Amino acid sequence: MKALPITYHLEISQDSLRNDPVVSLESSTPFQTFAVGDKLAWAGFSDAAWYPEPRNGQLLRITDVLHYMWDIPESNIGHKIRLCVELCEIDD
Numbered sequence: 001m002k003a004l005p006i007t008y009h010l011e012i013s014q015d016s017l018r019n020d021p022v023v024s025l026e027s028s029t030p031f032q033t034f035a036v037g038d039k040l041a042w043a044g045f046s047d048a049a050w051y052p053e054p055r056n057g058q059l060l061r062i063t064d065v066l067h068y069m070w071d072i073p074e075s076n077i078g079h080k081i082r083l084c085v086e087l088c089e090i091d092d
Contacts, residue, residue: 004071009080012040014050017066017084022048031081038062040085052087060085061092 010031011021023045025031040060042050054060064084071077 002074004075004077006077006079009068009078011080011082012045012048012060013082013084015084015086017064017082021082022050030079034062034065034081034083036062036065039088040083054087057090058087059090061088 008027008030010023010025012023013019013021040062042048042054042058042060062083063086066082068080068082069078
């Protein structure tokens with residue numbers, strides 16, 4: 001059995017996994033583990049189309065995590081993590 005390359009994807013949607021992602025990233029190495037309740041800083045995603053736009057003092061709180069896995073024979077394996085986030089205050 002031939003080992004296939006793996007691609008890793010991270011998508012972030014705001015308020016619902018049904019909404020289009022506002023952030024999409026791809027990597028050749030795995031992303032960290034995410035859990036519901038984890039908080040993320042939004043400032044690093046300057047091109048994201050947040051609605052409403054986060055304010056200073058706000059963070060993104062993960063409300064749902066969805067994993068996709070696929071295997072394209074003779075090509076590659078993929079792992080996508082889809083995060084749903086909501087705005088929250090730093091102290092929440």
